[in-house]
Amino acid sequence: MEKLRYERPVIKKLEAGMPNKFGLRTEYTPMTHIDGVAVKDLVKDYGSPLYVISETTIRSTINKAKKAFTTRYPKVQFAWSYKTNYLNAVCNVFHQEGSWAEVVSGFEYEKALRNGVDGKKIIFNGPDKSEADLRKAIENESLIHIDHLDELYTILEITETIDKRPKVAIRVNMDTGTYPVWDRFGFNYENGQAWDALNKIMRSGKLELVGLHCHIGTFMLAASAYAIAAGKLADLAIGIEQKYNHCIKYIDMGGGFASKNTLKGSYLPGSDTNPTFDDFAEAITTALINSNFKNNELPTLILETGRALIDEAGYLIGSVIANKRTSLGKRTTIIDVGVNLLFTAFWYEHKMTPAQPFTHYTETSQVFGPLCMNIDVIRENIDLPLLNKGDQVVISTIGAYNMTQWMQFITLRPNIVMIDTEEKVHLVRENEKLESITDLEKMPEHLKKFDL
Amino acid sequence: MKINKNIAISDTGFVFNPLNGESYSINPIGIEIINMMKEDKSFEDITHTMLTKYTVEDATFEKDYFDFIGILKHHNLIDTNEQA
Ligand SMILES: Cc1ncc(COP(=O)(O)O)c(C=O)c1O
Numbered sequence: 146m147e148k149l150r151y152e153r154p155v156i157k158k159l160e161a162g163m164p165n166k167f168g169l170r171t172e173y174t175p176m177t178h179i180d181g182v183a184v185k186d187l188v189k190d191y192g193s194p195l196y197v198i199s200e201t202t203i204r205s206t207i208n209k210a211k212k213a214f215t216t217r218y219p220k221v222q223f224a225w226s227y228k229t230n231y232l233n234a235v236c237n238v239f240h241q242e243g244s245w246a247e248v249v250s251g252f253e254y255e256k257a258l259r260n261g262v263d264g265k266k267i268i269f270n271g272p273d274k275s276e277a278d279l280r281k282a283i284e285n286e287s288l289i290h291i292d293h294l295d296e297l298y299t300i301l302e303i304t305e306t307i308d309k310r311p312k313v314a315i316r317v318n319m320d321t322g323t324y325p326v327w328d329r330f331g332f333n334y335e336n337g338q339a340w341d342a343l344n345k346i347m348r349s350g351k352l353e354l355v356g357l358h359c360h361i362g363t364f365m366l367a368a369s370a371y372a373i374a375a376g377k378l379a380d381l382a383i384g385i386e387q388k389y390n391h392c393i394k395y396i397d398m399g400g401g402f403a404s405k406n407t408l409k410g411s412y413l414p415g416s417d418t419n420p421t422f423d424d425f426a427e428a429i430t431t432a433l434i435n436s437n438f439k440n441n442e443l444p445t446l447i448l449e450t451g452r453a454l455i456d457e458a459g460y461l462i463g464s465v466i467a468n469k470r471t472s473l474g475k476r477t478t479i480i481d482v483g484v485n486l487l488f489t490a491f492w493y494e495h496k497m498t499p500a501q502p503f504t505h506y507t508e509t510s511q512v513f514g515p516l517c518m519n520i521d522v523i524r525e526n527i528d529l530p531l532l533n534k535g536d537q538v539v540i541s542t543i544g545a546y547n548m549t550q551w552m553q554f555i556t557l558r559p560n561i562v563m564i565d566t567e568e569k570v571h572l573v574r575e576n577e578k579l580e581s582i583t584d585l586e587k588m589p590e591h592l593k594k595f596d597l
Numbered sequence: 598m599k600i601n602k603n604i605a606i607s608d609t610g611f612v613f614n615p616l617n618g619e620s621y622s623i624n625p626i627g628i629e630i631i632n633m634m635k636e637d638k639s640f641e642d643i644t645h646t647m648l649t650k651y652t653v654e655d656a657t658f659e660k661d662y663f664d665f666i667g668i669l670k671h672h673n674l675i676d677t678n679e680q681a
Contacts, residue, residue, distance in 0.1 A: 151653035153661040154627035156612070156668055159620045470664065474671060506624040531624070534657060 152531045153468070155508055176498040176539040179460055181568040184500040184537055192576065193464040193537065194482045196548060196561040200238055202458035203544075204566065207242045210450060213422035217430040220445040224268050226400050227253040229451030229545050230459075234563050234573040236260050239454070247400075247449040251278040258285075268397065268449070270316065270358070272296075272330065279303055283311045290314045290358045290397070292331055297345060304351045314356035314397065315342050319377050321361050321370035330360070334377050343381070347389045354391065357381055360399025360449065364408070364492075368420045371398060372428040379436035382444060397447035398429055404456035406493040406542050414496075422453070452545035459544020461487060462500070465536045466515060476510040478532055482540065483514025483521045485554040488547055490523050497523075500537035503530035516555045548574075553582060598666065599676045600634055614674065621672065626651075627665060 177184060180199050187195055207223065214221040224247040225239035231253060236246070237260055246257035249271030257267050264285025272292040274282070279296075280303055282289050291297050291313055300311055316331025317339045332338040346352050357378045361370055378396045386392055402425050407415040433446065463482035471477055484490050497512065507528045514521040523540075532538065551558060557577040562570050600606075605613045610628050612621040623631065626647075633643045640662065647658055669675045 148652040149650060151647075151651035151658075152624060152626055153657075154624065154630050154665040156621050156623045156627055156665070156672065156674075158672065159622055468661075470667075474668070504624060506622075533653075 150502070151533060152504060152506070153533065155506055155531060157506075157508065174498075175502050176500055176541075177502075179539065180564040182564055182570055184462055184539060187562065187570065188462060188464070188537060190570070191560045191562055191572065193462060194486060194559045195462045196486075196543075196559065196574075197460040197462060198232075198235060198544060198561065198563040198573070199458045199460070200563055200565045203235070203238045203455065204242060206454050206457060207239060207244065210422045210448075210454060211242075213426035214430065214446065214448065217426050218433065218446050219443060222395070222445055222447045223454075224266075224397075224447055224449050225454075226449045226451035227257060228549055229400075230455050230548050231256055232548055232561065232573055233260055234571070235455065235544075235548075245447075249273075251275060254278060254282065254287075268447070270360075270449075276303065280307065283307055283309050286312060288312050288314060288355060290316050290356075291342065291346075292316055294342065294345075297342060301349055301351060310351065310353050312355045313346060313352045314354070314358045314393075314395075315339060315346070316358045316360070317378060317381065319359065319361070319374060321373040323362060323365065323367055323370045325362070327360070327362050331358070334381070339381060340384075343385060347385070347391065354385070354393060356393050356395040356397055356444070356447070358397040358399065358447075361401060363401045364403045364406075364452065365401045366403050366419060368424040368428040371425055372432040374398065375429045375432035376436060379433055379438065383437050386442075392442055393444055395445040395447050396433065397449065400449040400451040400453075402450050402453035404452045404542060404545060406456060406489070406495070409492060409494055411494070455544040456542045457544065459542070459547065461540040461543045461547070463538050463540065465532045465534050465538070467534060468532070471511075476508045477513060478510050478529065479513050479515060480523065480538060481515050482523060483516040483556065484523070485514070485516060485552040485556060486547065486558070487514070487523060487540065487543060488550045488552070489543060489545070493542075494524065494527075495543065496541045497527060497529065498539050498541065499530050499532060500539050503532075506531055518555075553577065557581070598634065599637075600631055600669075601674055601676045604674055606631060612674070614672075617673070619672070621674075630662070630665065 179197050180201055224245040225236055226247045228249055240262060245266040246262045247268045247270060248254045248257050254269060264287045267287040268290060269282050269287050270290045276299055279300055283303060289311060317334050318328045318331045319334035320326055332342045346354050359374050359378060361374050375398060382393050403419040405416040405419060461482055463480040466479045466481055469477050507530055510527055510529045512524040512527060514523055560572060560576045561574040563573045564570055603615050610623040612623055630643060644658055
């Protein structure tokens with residue numbers, strides 16, 4: 146006789162009244178497959194934990210975003226924000242979909258070049274560009290977005306020794322009515338810093354001012370903030386035209402659109418409440434079209450959208466290590482995914498779905514990772530079906546920042562696979578071995594031996 | 598260990614404690630265990646039955662069983678007087 150699937154015995158007190166916010170079940174159906182590939186097979190072939198990236202979802206998401214903007218505005222260009230996920234395979238899916246590269250360090254710049262991106266289509270942002278980085282970017286005719294006056298002066302110095310006219314923009318920070326105001330990057334709009342930098346650029350005669358840039362924040366939940374930002378950049382652009390008879394080529398609105406994740410403490414799931422690409426596109430394009438640009442002089446609209454384009458394409462499969470109770474009797478489940486692999490657990494209530502069939506019985510649980518550290522909390526409060534040791538869970542919407550901000554801490558980083566549009570699985574980053582870490586270390590001669 | 602005599606348990610796992618008016622829901626495996634306890638089956642008998650019927654290891658079941666009993670006690674559903 147075939148044995149039945151085991152579920153641990155549970156008893157739950159029935160509470161009268163309203164279901165509380167934690168009463169929302171994560172999922173009603175198990176997630177046995179990702180893009181047609183069985184989770185069980187993925188774990189058998191590639192181990193647990195395992196990052197899984199859906200190429201199909203990346204392509205459909207960028208196309209949704211493109212459609213939202215191109216149906217509202219004549220000239221739109223996306224640039225893939227490398228820091229959000231700079232796995233080469235991920236970057237190249239975006240490049241195949243027509244995205245340029247947006248980088249914020251010499252390392253990311255090199256990565257984009259090696260991926261085959263034309264230097265003219267690399268946007269170089271960020272406060273830390275070395276003189277060598279700037280020189281290379283100028284040689285390659287990349288788009289340099291100046292963050293501070295020291296950078297501007299370095300670029301002007303380089304022009305003394307190089308026979309190229311650097312293509313530059315400035316990053317502008319501003320009050321868009323949201324909190325916090327990101328005023329540590331770029332030049333402030335309200336207090337005149339931005340105009341000061343623009344005047345220096347225009348008067349130098351050595352630089353080509355090609356655009357204006359802003360990035361007003363991340364995980365923005367108010368599309369209206371973008372309308373304010375776009376309006377202010379448009380005002381600057383029109384002012385430059387009037388003052389210097391010079392038309393900039395593009396306005397770059399940066400990134401920051403919220404993904405479908407749920408911020409900690411939100412009452413409702415982000416997938417139901419966060420603004421859509423259409424909402425953001427409507428706000429930005431309406432502001433640009435309604436500004437005083439002459440109709441044939443509308444600048445190209447560049448978008449450096451990061452998390453909203455990749456979050457949903459990423460999954461993290463984990464396995465249950467143990468179930469236990471706290472001193473107060475609270476159910477605790479330990480899984481092999483820690484905050485070292487899921488940095489975003491600090492911000493989001495990530496959706497977790499068992500990968501095998503379950504009944505409708507649930508327990509309110511807290512989910513911890515395997516690190517021997519108090520901070521290693523994946524979910525503080527989640528109604529989960531009854532999981533057994535060895536069961537798999539799929540954590541969804543993790544594609545942004547986790548594969549770049551991960552930490553090599555206590556455990557090694559696991560495999561990453563990408564499922565292509567024909568349901569074929571490709572290993573796109575190998576799991577780390579002990580040597581991946583120790584090969585970089587050097588042992589001083591006198592420390593090589595010891596007796597215990 | 599005995600389930601408190603006053604406790605009403607339906608086949609669907611709905612439990613009512615008339616002493617304090619609280620109600621609870623139990624999953625099917627929990628009901629099976631409670632029913633065996635009512636029949637005065639020993640822990641060993643219960644374990645044997647469950648291990649034959651379900652895909653579960655001895656150690657896992659033992660751990661889950663005592664965890665479950667702990668929660669029943671916590672909710673005063675087990676008659677602790679008779680335990681002695
Ligand atoms: C300059 C710039 N552009 C784009 C992004 C991508 O932002 P997001 O992932 O919020 O869309 C960032 C992220 O911080 C950024 O700093």
